Amino acid sequence: MEILSHAITASASAKLSLPRNDNVHRRLVGCRHGFSYLNFRTLRSQRGRRIFSKVQCSQQSSNNSIDFSDPDWKSKFQQDLERRFNIPHITDIFPDAQSFPSTFCLRMRTPVNEDFAEGYPSDEEWHGYINNNDRVLLKVINYSSHKSAGAECIDPNCTWVEQWVHRAGPREKIYFKPEEVKAAIVTCGGLCPGLNDVIRQIVITLEIYGVKNIVGIPFGYRGFSDKDLDEVPLSRKVVQNIHLSGGSLLGVSRGGPSVSDIVTNMEERGINMLFVLGGNGTHAGANAIHNECRKRKLKVAVVGVPKTIDNDILLMDKTFGFDTAVEEAQRAINPAYIEAHSAYHGIGIVKLMGRSSGFIAMQSSLASGQVDICLIPEVPFRLHGPHGVLRHLKYLIETKGSAVVCVAEGAGQNLIEKTNATDASGNIVLGDIGVHIQQETKKYFKELGIPADVKYIDPTYMIRACRANASDGILCTVLGQNAVHGAFAGYGGITVGICNTHYVYFPIPEKQVERLRAALKSLIMAVATFVGDVVYSTSPINKPRLSLAKASTTAFVVRGARQVIIL
Numbered sequence: 217m218e219i220l221s222h223a224i225t226a227s228a229s230a231k232l233s234l235p236r237n238d239n240v241h242r243r244l245v246g247c248r249h250g251f252s253y254l255n256f257r258t259l260r261s262q263r264g265r266r267i268f269s270k271v272q273c274s275q276q277s278s279n280n281s282i283d284f285s286d287p288d289w290k291s292k293f294q295q296d297l298e299r300r301f302n303i304p305h306i307t308d309i310f311p312d313a314q315s316f317p318s319t320f321c322l323r324m325r326t327p328v329n330e331d332f333a334e335g336y337p338s339d340e341e342w343h344g345y346i347n348n349n350d351r352v353l354l355k356v357i358n359y360s361s362h363k364s365a366g367a368e369c370i371d372p373n374c375t376w377v378e379q380w381v382h383r384a385g386p387r388e389k390i391y392f393k394p395e396e397v398k399a400a401i402v403t404c405g406g407l408c409p410g411l412n413d414v415i416r417q418i419v420i421t422l423e424i425y426g427v428k429n430i431v432g433i434p435f436g437y438r439g440f441s442d443k444d445l446d447e448v449p450l451s452r453k454v455v456q457n458i459h460l461s462g463g464s465l466l467g468v469s470r471g472g473p474s475v476s477d478i479v480t481n482m483e484e485r486g487i488n489m490l491f492v493l494g495g496n497g498t499h500a501g502a503n504a505i506h507n508e509c510r511k512r513k514l515k516v517a518v519v520g521v522p523k524t525i526d527n528d529i530l531l532m533d534k535t536f537g538f539d540t541a542v543e544e545a546q547r548a549i550n551p552a553y554i555e556a557h558s559a560y561h562g563i564g565i566v567k568l569m570g571r572s573s574g575f576i577a578m579q580s581s582l583a584s585g586q587v588d589i590c591l592i593p594e595v596p597f598r599l600h601g602p603h604g605v606l607r608h609l610k611y612l613i614e615t616k617g618s619a620v621v622c623v624a625e626g627a628g629q630n631l632i633e634k635t636n637a638t639d640a641s642g643n644i645v646l647g648d649i650g651v652h653i654q655q656e657t658k659k660y661f662k663e664l665g666i667p668a669d670v671k672y673i674d675p676t677y678m679i680r681a682c683r684a685n686a687s688d689g690i691l692c693t694v695l696g697q698n699a700v701h702g703a704f705a706g707y708g709g710i711t712v713g714i715c716n717t718h719y720v721y722f723p724i725p726e727k728q729v730e731r732l733r734a735a736l737k738s739l740i741m742a743v744a745t746f747v748g749d750v751v752y753s754t755s756p757i758n759k760p761r762l763s764l765a766k767a768s769t770t771a772f773v774v775r776g777a778r779q780v781i782i783l
């Protein structure tokens with residue numbers, strides 16, 4: 217993981233007037249790709265002071281810092297980036313591994329009796345394969361100045377540095393003979409719209425390659441150890457219609473066996489391609505399985521498809537299920553608005569998913585145009601006091617007669633008692649901020665002697681269990697296909713994503729690292745909305761349009777804020 221010097225991080229959080237807790241610290245951590253600079257620049261624009269020339273980046277993994285006085289820093293940076301984004305290949309471990317012409321070709325997919333006016337195109341003429349040296353640009357904006365809104369600069373001069381990642385897709389040469397493949401699919405963690413779509417497409421694509429032996433591992437990694445759980449034979453026939461319903465055909469779970477046990481079980485079953493659908497925990501597991509297979513010299517391809525409904529993977533445009541979640545979430549906001557609007561002094565509170573990032577809450581608030589206050593984990597806020605959320609609610613009741621609050625589950629965790637509980641995977645069980653806000657709101661208005669009709673809606677599992685919408689359906693389909701292409705191309709320890717509308721392969725560790733910074737992305741988005749002057753802070757309530765300096769101190773008010781600038 218990349219780090220900033222502690223002192224600078226500390227000074228940054230002091231300047232932001234944010235509490236110096238671990239969460240905030242983590243959010244300020246990050247370097248390269250400009251995220252630290254973006255942060256520091258935000259600070260600078262808030263305070264008008266130049267502080268970022270002092271910033272030194274370092275990377276724990278390689279222990280090197282960027283020395284901008286070195287004339288070659290740019291090419292060194294790019295080489296380092298290429299190394300970090302290198303995707304592991306079977307030939308790293310088996311230099312003599314044989315390749316074969318791909319069996320994924322037009323002839324396999326198109327009925328031979330198809331009547332083509334221009335004649336039937338032969339595979340040699342088909343330019344549908346991806347070259348291993350093809351790359352996709354990671355960053356597409358060339359900021360001319362660090363003063364540009366949302367600028368992500370690497371050096372103080374904001375030099376343009378092309379950053380490339382590996383393009384996903386079918387390769388002309390494959391490293392597995394389809395008849396020798398036993399492919400397994402496993403879905404882990406929580407549910408997410410689109411899991412079935414991805415499973416379906418993986419199976420269909422494997423069949424196009426000519427694979428006949430395809431199985432599903434039931435109930436996540438647990439299915440590798442539980443003797444009562446049989447693997448599920450999969451074929452196009454089995455998966456044909458599974459995308460029509462939500463959930464996962466295979467079931468999901470948290471916790472489970474050790475990596476060593478999983479790999480031993482894979483060996484016993486003869487699995488040599490493993491497709492892993494899951495979030496950060498699942499990917500940590502997938503990476504460990506990949507490394508264990510390498511250690512045991514097993515010719516196995518482990519490929520991940522990132523599943524996070526929260527959309528908290530930084531380098532990807534979006535993750536599957538997120539669009540659906542936003543669509544469903546704003547459906548839940550509407551009744552909260554109707555209830556609040558129809559009641560005398562009505563207050564509607566909606567809690568949405570988002571353990572450590574507020575994308576669902578922000579996007580669905582913006583989409584609905586019915587939310588007055590949106591609270592996200594990235595931005596600390598207060599309930600009480602002159603600049604607190606409750607004071608602003610009172611103002612809204614006095615001026616508008618009703619109000620709607622949308623809160624992400626991970627927001628305001630510092631305001632409630634820690635549960636100290638963890639789930640089977642070791643994730644911290646969060647306190648219920650929605651219920652807390654509901655109770656505090658009722659108490660506050662009661663103490664003031666002002667009537668308030670507070671209604672609380674928690675649609676979490678209704679949203680998560682939905683079938684994927686059209687746009688997620690397409691995303692899942694392409695991700696599923698590319699997962700199979702990656703495995704056949706001989707890559708392993710990789711995950712598939714969409715980056716600037718193109719599909720890419722990332723090495724899993726890079727994806728995990730980036731997730732730590734993901735929370736920042738929605739903060740960037742939130743700050744960007746301030747630039748558009750349509751989303752503003754509640755602090756102080758009588759000055760609704762505030763400077764950026766105040767923006768990061770309290771809650772966001774997003775009523776009618778549809779016209780946002782998202783950088």
Ligand SMILES: Nc1ncnc2c1ncn2[C@@H]1O[C@H](COP(=O)(O)OP(=O)(O)OP(=O)(O)O)[C@@H](O)[C@H]1O
Binds near residue numbers: 406407437475495643
């Ligand atoms: N560091 C790790 N190494 C190996 N396996 C892990 C690791 N962390 C989690 N896992 C395993 O990955 C699986 C899923 O983890 P987890 O429950 O955290 O969900 P997730 O993949 O993060 O998805 P979600 O986004 O729904 O939380 C579990 O079976 C867990 O045991």
Ligand SMILES: O=P(O)(O)OC[C@H]1O[C@](O)(CO)[C@@H](O)[C@@H]1O
Binds near residue numbers: 406
């Ligand atoms: O209730 P469960 O199944 O543990 O899952 C809840 C978690 O899953 C997520 O939706 C991520 O998948 C988080 O936002 C949420 O905290």
Ligand SMILES: [Mg+2]
Binds near residue numbers: 405495497643
């Ligand atoms: Mg997780």
